[in-house]
Amino acid sequence: MRILMLAINDPAGTAIAFANALNRHTEHTCRVVTLETRYTHSWEKDLHVPDLDATGLAEVEYLLETSDIFHFHMTADETLRFGPFLPADYMRGKRIVHHHHGHPDFRGNPGKYSKKYAQLGRTKLLVSTPDLLRLLPEATWQPNLVPNNDPLLLPMGGKPDDPLRIAHSPTRKDLKNTDDLLRALNGLKTQGVHPLLDMIDDVPHSECLRRKRRCHILFDHMQGYYGVSSLEGLSQGLAVVAGLDDWCAGHVRDFSGVEELPWVTASPETLEKTLYNLANDPDRIREIGRASRRFMETAWSERKVAQRLADFYTA
Known part of the structure; x- marks a missing residue:
C-alpha cells in the first residue's frame, strides 16, 4: 500500500x-x-x-x-x-x-x-x-x-564511570518535571553526591543523541508515561528514569511481552533517593543499561x- x-x-x-x-x-x-x-x-x-x-x-x-x-x-x-x-x-x-x-x-x-x-x-x-x-x-x-541500529542509538563502549553523567532533554521543561530533577540533584549535593547534569536543550537532534550517549543515566519525565527520549536512552543502553504509572506499564507489558520492564521508575517524592542509589552503584547502572538495550533489540525493535x-x- x-x-x-x-x-x-x-x-x-x-x-x-x-x-x-x-x-x-x-x-x-x-x-x-x-x-x-x-x-x-x-x-x-x-x-x-x-x-x-x-x-x-x-x-x-x-x-x-x-x-x-x-x-x-x-x-x-x-x-x-x-x-x-x-x-x-x-x-x-x-x-x-x-x-x-x-x-x-x-x-x-x-x-x-x-x-x-x-x-x-x-x-x-x-x-x-x-x-x-x-x-x-x-x-x-x-x-x-527509534531506529535502534543507528550508530547514534547504539551503546557507547569504553565510557568511564566517573564522573557520573545524567542527561535530560526537555522540549518543554514545564511538562518534563525538570524542576523536580533539579530539586533532587540539589538534595544529592547535600549528601556529597555530585553527578554532572547535561541539560540538552535547543540543539539539533543528532547532537542531542551524541550527548545522551556519553551519559550513564537519562531522566525522561514523571507524567505517568514515557517519551521518545526514553526509547532513545533505552536503545543507547542507559539507565532510564521515568514515572510510568500502572496503566502505562500494563500496556507496555502487553505489547512487549516482557514482565520486568527496564525503566527505573520514580515519583517526585522518590526521585532523589532513586538517583542516590544509582549514583552509588555503577555496577547496577551497567546492568540496567544492558537490560535496556536488550529490551529494545528484542521487545521493541x-x-x-x-x-x-x-x-x-x-x-
Missing part, C-alpha cells in the same frame, strides 16, 4: 521515523508532507512544503492522487491546506487514519475529536502513548519507535513496531 503521512509539524520526528521503518521493513511505501518547523532539532524531512519548488509541489500532488492511505498526525485533517493542495479534494477511495500525539488541544478537548470522528465514520484512530487511550478509548495504541503499524493499516 502507498501511505501518505500529513502533518503540520513532525512531532518529535516520529512521522519520518515511521516512514523510514515502513520503507525498510515492510512491503509498503510511505512519504511524509509537513508544513512547519518547530524548535531547532533539525529532524529529517521528506517533503517540507516551504522548501519545495514547482517540481516538489508536483510530487506532493501526485502523492495526494495516488496514495491509498492518508495518515494525519496531531490535529491535521483533510481541511488543512498543504501549499496549493487541499487533501479533501483527493479523498475518494482513500483510507483515513488519525494519529494523536498529545497535542494540548486534544488533551484539553478529547470529546471534540471523538465526536468528530464518530460523525465522519472514522474508525482508524491511533494514539502514541497508552495514557491517551483514556482520552480516546476507541483508538489503538501505536508505540513510537524498529521492525516489530513498523509491522504493528503495517498490520493496523491492513486490518
Whole structure:
C-alpha cells in the first residue's frame, strides 16, 4: 500500500521515523508532507512544503492522487491546506487514519475529536502513548519507535564511570518535571553526591543523541508515561528514569511481552533517593543499561513496531 503521512509539524520526528521503518521493513511505501518547523532539532524531512519548488509541489500532488492511505498526525485533517493542495479534494477511495500525539488541544478537548470522528465514520484512530487511550478509548495504541541500529542509538563502549553523567532533554521543561530533577540533584549535593547534569536543550537532534550517549543515566519525565527520549536512552543502553504509572506499564507489558520492564521508575517524592542509589552503584547502572538495550533489540525493535503499524493499516 502507498501511505501518505500529513502533518503540520513532525512531532518529535516520529512521522519520518515511521516512514523510514515502513520503507525498510515492510512491503509498503510511505512519504511524509509537513508544513512547519518547530524548535531547532533539525529532524529529517521528506517533503517540507516551504522548501519545495514547482517540481516538489508536483510530487506532493501526485502523492495526494495516488496514495491509498492518508495518515494525519496531531490535529491535521483533510481541511488543512498543504501549499496549493487541499487533501479533501483527493479523498475518494482513500483510507483515513488519525494519529494523536498529545497535542494540548486534544488533551484539553478529547470529546471534540471523538465526536468528530464518530460523525465522519472514522474508525482508524491511533494514539502514541497508552495514557491517551483514556482520552480516546476507541483508538489503538501505536508505540513510537527509534531506529535502534543507528550508530547514534547504539551503546557507547569504553565510557568511564566517573564522573557520573545524567542527561535530560526537555522540549518543554514545564511538562518534563525538570524542576523536580533539579530539586533532587540539589538534595544529592547535600549528601556529597555530585553527578554532572547535561541539560540538552535547543540543539539539533543528532547532537542531542551524541550527548545522551556519553551519559550513564537519562531522566525522561514523571507524567505517568514515557517519551521518545526514553526509547532513545533505552536503545543507547542507559539507565532510564521515568514515572510510568500502572496503566502505562500494563500496556507496555502487553505489547512487549516482557514482565520486568527496564525503566527505573520514580515519583517526585522518590526521585532523589532513586538517583542516590544509582549514583552509588555503577555496577547496577551497567546492568540496567544492558537490560535496556536488550529490551529494545528484542521487545521493541524498529521492525516489530513498523509491522504493528503495517498490520493496523491492513486490518
